[in-house]
Amino acid sequence: MPSILAKMKGRIQDLLHYNFLISQLTCLMSFMSKLSNNYRTHTCGELNIKQVGNQVTLCGWVQKSRILGGLTFIDLRDRYGITQLAFNTEVNKNLSEQAGELGREFVVQVIGVVRERQSKNKNISTGDIEIEVNEINILDQCETPPFTIEDKSDGGEEIRMKYRYLDLRRGPLQRNILLRHRVAQEVRNYLSNQEFLEIETPFLIKSTPEGARDFVVPSRMNQGQFYALPQSPQTFKQLLMVGGFDRYFQIVKCFRDEDLRADRQPEFTQIDCEMSFVKQEDVRDIFEELVRHLFKKIKNVDLDKFPVMSYQDAMRFYGSDKPDLRFDMKFVEINELAKNKGFNVFDQSELVVGIKVDSCAEYTRKQLDELTDFVRKPQIGGKGLVYVKCNEDGSFKSSVDKFFDQDALKKWADAFNAKPGDLILIVSGDVNQSRQVLCELRLEMGNQLGLRDKDTFKPLWVNDFPLLEWDEESKRHHALHHPFTSYLKNEAELKKIEEGNLTGLISDAYDMVINGVEIGGGSIRITDKDVQARMLDWLGFSPEEARAQFGFLMDAFKYGTPPHGGIAFGFDRVCALFGGSDSIRDFIAFPKNNSGRDVMLDAPSAIAGEQLDELGLNLKKNE
């Protein structure tokens, strides 16, 4: 028996040895084949203590190099991380010298062996190891970059836009673009799992005069005619509902030729969605879930059920249709307590309205003067600011205590539910203007008190918007959302129509607001051709214009249209929100500047005379 066992043991050892050799050989062959075929075996973010002793090939950019006596260290960077390369003059003088001469942003391939570091760097995933390099191949050199390619760059906005491909190498932008990819993927997978189909709609469509200006595209094959680039796929997604695709979405570029304000882009991306057989609540529920899912997946943040606030309440309590709910300071209207008490400014105001700021009764004269200066800034447009300090001793100190005695101020404090130590700030004037001013002041106080934390998220829905607003300048109604938005289907609205009270109509529309930013908005649509025709009439379209522009949609409504509604999210804005930034430009790979130019490409630019000829166009002479 023992001899059999011994034999078996020997045989097993042979086998193990054999397998070991085979595995070594396989490893080697695989490595050889990699080496001969592939530029790299690993990325710069991949190696750790487990690979110590392995030969590897890496490619990347030289982030920086340090020479310490006979030792040279280089940080090699790619999208995945940074790996330290080590060279020792005593081991290989030539190679060390070669390494010392590598400039910043050179692209190199190195072959070497992974070894444990002497002094570890706990801040990076590869910080336990370094590469003892045996071979360097310079894949490309680099002229001195126009700015430093580090998380904090020394380059100004303009130069970084011109060399956007270099700016994109910096960590913050790399992370933003990766975040954008992840958000898009999550949106697509979530909606696909909910039976939504992503359906591409055309980019060369028909120009419509409603809303912002279209970019147009002259047709060569049909001279004198133009396509337009879509401001949104609105009518197409509605036609898809007529076509029976009851759940549609698309992450899609849209175009608006507007005079650009800061942080607007002539081309921007929407998450565009539409559903059939739904009411407002259904649409809100689905997309609230989507956003909750994204926050969980991307930020690991759990969001509660979103509150729903009417437009009227939002304006009344926050002076804005996109209130920032990360902090309170709800507006309190005190007309009853403040008007007709002998203070002329209040007496002549439509509205006296204020906010209570917790624990700020100690604000100095200087601080209060600065707040008054703030509301008087031209872009804010306030006339002045009244304050009431609720002193710790129960007394009150106010800028208007000439007109209001302690009893009167006590009543104010009660209205604001103010405690001793709180500060009340009050503005007055026209209803709209005073609300706007107080809204800005509220946000400013939120900023000053650090109540607008980028890592806190307070979403809500705002609904019950007016359907139409009257524009004095053009003497016609404008759609607050767009001409395809339905009014609420109830008797009250029908009565308003009968009475001609069009600006009183309430729309079946809703906005999603997070931290004071409108990230999405939508509505239940008109699906009746006669209602649509009437809406276009209200908006000042002649029947002929309505026909020419939207005849195809009204025709479609003749053939069995399901009730439908949808929403569109500003995708650039959503990414900026997740990235904790106010600037959408940092989340777009190749943005335009504030004048709508691509300074890297130098576009737009002149085109050849023959191109104009082919299009049947002449440039107007400057007159």
Added chain:
Amino acid sequence: MPSILAKMKGRIQDLLHYNFLISQLTCLMSFMSKLSNNYRTHTCGELNIKQVGNQVTLCGWVQKSRILGGLTFIDLRDRYGITQLAFNTEVNKNLSEQAGELGREFVVQVIGVVRERQSKNKNISTGDIEIEVNEINILDQCETPPFTIEDKSDGGEEIRMKYRYLDLRRGPLQRNILLRHRVAQEVRNYLSNQEFLEIETPFLIKSTPEGARDFVVPSRMNQGQFYALPQSPQTFKQLLMVGGFDRYFQIVKCFRDEDLRADRQPEFTQIDCEMSFVKQEDVRDIFEELVRHLFKKIKNVDLDKFPVMSYQDAMRFYGSDKPDLRFDMKFVEINELAKNKGFNVFDQSELVVGIKVDSCAEYTRKQLDELTDFVRKPQIGGKGLVYVKCNEDGSFKSSVDKFFDQDALKKWADAFNAKPGDLILIVSGDVNQSRQVLCELRLEMGNQLGLRDKDTFKPLWVNDFPLLEWDEESKRHHALHHPFTSYLKNEAELKKIEEGNLTGLISDAYDMVINGVEIGGGSIRITDKDVQARMLDWLGFSPEEARAQFGFLMDAFKYGTPPHGGIAFGFDRVCALFGGSDSIRDFIAFPKNNSGRDVMLDAPSAIAGEQLDELGLNLKKNE
């Protein structure tokens, strides 16, 4: 003990009863809440025998109705399927009459109870059940549609394009759009899992004169200047590689203002990809795996390793750079055997080349005449056709047996490896032209013999394309792929450059071909600014033009450019391939017609004079 057991039993029964009641109540409440809030509880493709007895609410379109005595049946359709609705005059006369009056394509909501069908329909998933309807709500009526909305429609192309939203309701188009969505999702998930990032590139870019014509977009803010819509994101994806994003993809709209041929669209979709630190084999491997993955997931087809064929071999053996490998009939060149034997036609030809068609020696005179007519069609351009029948008895019958005796024909047959019973078809003429003619004949024979099965898939890579071709008309070189494609980096190519043999240069480019269709193509790129400048020089750009058009790219190459390459797939074409169709239009929700018009929208169209004024443009008068 028994009493305890009895008590426990009683308690358990109570609990079960209680739970049963609770569950019933929960069910009821959930149903009530659904009923009050939601248009529907289920889709028309969802119910089966398990739901018998449940009350449900469905919404959909009336596909058709049948009245059989006192019974009325309606097929209710949505995107998910068809459910049969049943009405009985004896049960509810009014409702039955109401049902009988519903027209085709009416949109209705019905509330009823699921019951088992008397006669089941095994062809549909809901075929075991029907709904005994208690309530019908007409959500929208429908005028008589301009064509029947069934899998086989009676509508012509033009009318179906005009009412595309109705055409989209038909089963085949619903399935195509669903397929497109699925393919896109699979591509995105597969590439995301491989560390590819989807990065959006801009649509308003700079016009470049290379390749097809650009669509241009006049700028209002910069009058007299124009953006262009991208023909592809080529330069942007290369800049992303310079920016360190080593794996990029995008499913993206591209634009070409070409004179449209059948099945070309002015806007089309690409799966656009680029990778850094790769050689041709790396790119081919990754995207071969992608396509293999798609075939497995979408078609449940396993594809073998794709063969690689040089452009030279593809032209020589199949007369095409996109050979259909579903069948053989490889070209055989017989100059040696056929020329200088006294047959004038062959003697004056550069090339005598043919195919062997298995088991077709029995072709009749008429059939052979038809083949001769085929090659002589103007769009084929052949001059004639020579045949050799390899008779079963070992003899040969040929259209040229006046010039070639049995021994000579035997040698031909040997060259073609022909057996008795086979047919040899031969053409002659210029090399290029005779190959083109024979290519068409080969495909025609494949069609006639049923060798081009839509469910068989034969992919291959074609590579080693010429880098440049000389264009006699414009007297300059054109890039066969595009100006950013590298030539192979070997000594042979450098020698050709030295010798000025530019048309001899072989590019580092590759096409993926499946079943005779080029579904994708790409290349390893030039990454050296001097090589790029030289390439643009070869293509006839002056240094100033090169600078103006591509200066940004050559600048980028100064700052550490990784070796990179990529590929782009025609996504519309890929979808058509998976859908077993030749027409990409059937896989686009809102395509343009052959004149580049959207006949539904009536676009392009005239725009207002003020719009032109704002753009600083005049229409040219017709002269």
